[in-house]
Amino acid sequence: MLEINFLPFPILKTERLLLRHVNINDAEAILSLRSNDEVMKYIPRPYLKTKEEALELIAMFDDKIENGIGINWGICFLDEPEKLIGIIGHYRLKPEHYRAEVGYMIFPEYNGKGIVSEALQKVIEYGFKEMKLHSIEAILDPENKGSEKVLLKNGFVKEGHFIENEYYEGRFLDSLVYSLLNK
Secondary structure, three states, X not given: XXXXXXXXXXXXXXXXXXXXXXXXXXXXXXXXXXXXXXXXOOOOOOOOOOHHHHHHHHHHHHHHHHOOOOEEEEEEEOOEOOOOOEEEEEEEEEHHHOEEEEEEEEOHXXXXXXXXXXXXXXXXXXXXXXXXXXXXXXXXXXXOHHHHHHHHHOOOEEEEEEEEEEEEOOEEEEEEEEEEEOO
């Protein structure tokens, strides 16, 4: 079984991006991200309503990092390291199966610029090389064609389509599962 330690926090860099620790200075950006209709359209999670809720979410991120059960990075441009434009991370770690779920969200004005793919490639590399994962999965709403396109572009394959497997806000939702193996 994997034993994962995210301390000290791993800062990742790509050609354009800095993937850094999300901190309390990011509370307003997290609040804006998690209360944006377009960002949250396919994410069955409650919207954030206050800065305090954003700070609680950041504290939860920190707790998961400290306990080795998940990691989130803030996505920023290298030349604007304080301006958070999205988040990406490994969630729902299954150390006994050498598997984790990857998830991401980004402000709509940055869609279609290759930013999520660039960040995802670095997070996949970290997952396979540093975390020693065997596979990484992504779970998405079948209507989320943008995210599906990003996953396919990055080598993920469709594992399954689950019919009405989640219940959220009075309705049943389908889920697609995509995965990538460490080869």
